[in-house]
Each structure stands twice: as C-alpha cells, then as structure tokens.
Amino acid sequence: GAGVSQSPSNKVTEKGKDVELRCDPISGHTALYWYRQRLGQGLEFLIYFQGNSAPDKSGLPSDRFSAERTGESVSTLTIQRTQQEDSAVYLCASSLEPQGLRGYTFGSGTRLTVV
Amino acid sequence: AQTVTQSQPEMSVQEAETVTLSCTYDTSESDYYLFWYKQPPSRQMILVIRQEAYKQQNATENRFSVNFQKAAKSFSLKISDSQLGDAAMYFCAYTNRRGQGAQKLVFGQGTRLTINP
Numbered sequence: 001g002a003g004v005s006q007s008p009s010n011k012v013t014e015k016g017k018d019v020e021l022r023c024d025p026i027s028g029h030t031a032l033y034w035y036r037q038r039l040g041q042g043l044e045f046l047i048y049f050q051g052n053s054a055p056d057k058s059g060l061p062s063d064r065f066s067a068e069r070t071g072e073s074v075s076t077l078t079i080q081r082t083q084q085e086d087s088a089v090y091l092c093a094s095s096l097e098p099q100g101l102r103g104y105t106f107g108s109g110t111r112l113t114v115v
Numbered sequence: 116a117q118t119v120t121q122s123q124p125e126m127s128v129q130e131a132e133t134v135t136l137s138c139t140y141d142t143s144e145s146d147y148y149l150f151w152y153k154q155p156p157s158r159q160m161i162l163v164i165r166q167e168a169y170k171q172q173n174a175t176e177n178r179f180s181v182n183f184q185k186a187a188k189s190f191s192l193k194i195s196d197s198q199l200g201d202a203a204m205y206f207c208a209y210t211n212r213r214g215q216g217a218q219k220l221v222f223g224q225g226t227r228l229t230i231n232p
Contacts, residue, residue, distance in 0.1 A: 033220075035222075042224045043222040104220070106161075108157055
C-alpha cells in the first residue's frame, strides 16, 4: 500500500481481556517497529523486526506483550490480560533500509483504552 | 543508554514569525543520526528533518533548519515564517549508526507548538 496501515484505529477493551493490534507496512520495507505513546508522552520503543525475526525485544514491558511478523509483511502486537496502564496509542513504523536512517514511515496508530 | 531531552513542553509563536525548539541528547557514540518528527492531531509521525552526526553542515529543508552543536550535544529546530499548519507536537529523536541491523529511535518527550494567527 501507499502508507503504513494500522487497525483498528481505536479499541476499547475490558481489563483482563486480550487484544490484537495489526500493522500493514509499506510493501518491500524490511524493517518494522512498534512504539507505545502514553498520553502526553514521547514514544517508547517496544520491538523491531528485521524480516520476520525480532532481534530486539528489549522494550516489551512484560511477558503479557508479544509480537510476530509473517511473510516479511503484516505484524501483530498482542497484549494478554490487559491492564489499565496498557492504555496508550500504539504506533507502527516501517523503513525500506534496515537502519531506518532516512527516517521511518509511521502509521496513524491504534488508540487502546482499557476500562 | 542514550537519552533525549526536550525542555520545552509547550511553545507558541505568531504566524509568520520564527521559533526555535530545543533538544539535547546524551550518548557515548560518535556516529549517529538525529531527527525531528512532527505529530499533528492525526497521530501520524511525519519526518521533518534529519542530521548526520559526521556532517558539520546544518541540515535545511525549506522553512526548517537545525542548529547542530555536536560538542554540546544540542540539536535545535528553527521554523521560519511559521504557518498555521505547523501547529503540532514536535519530537526530537536519536539513533545510533552502528552495524548492519535495524536501529531503534530514542525519542524526547515532545514540544507542543501553537501558532497564533
């Protein structure tokens, strides 16, 4: 596609439920990144993928968070047993070259609200 | 670990005037990249300008320019002839240039820029 697409745009879920957030990167982009942005805050790195592998998962806040990427394309971020502190905007980005040194292309994010 | 600090949570400027947003960073690396991203209410992060640490010349993109002071670890963004469409959150970001693999961006906390008509 022309840009990075994320779905759903907004998600409200009850505490304790599992959620899946989807990211469709730009076709051919090898690197894919997930970031979390809490209200009024900067972006926190969660995980990145090089192809289908995740060399750096250091930003995942707990074992309730996991992510996968298939076909060097779509990525899914899964949050199990959601907590209120998980409420945030989850942003996905992709880049053509691995280091993203020309900058990433970001999606518009998924706003997750845990009630 | 690298850190990025934006000390101005909010800034405002009159339309057509010039405004400068501040950013400082901390790193022990010598080769890296710095970026300014803009985030309008649509939430999508848009790359405004980037600077390669090994280049002494300050980057410029139309009305946007940077003042890169490597020794001081300072990277400010100057917006000239401010326009209403410039209103947004602005984030300073850092990434190492090391190895062949992907590198994560480290972001500052952001500066909310308001343009007064």
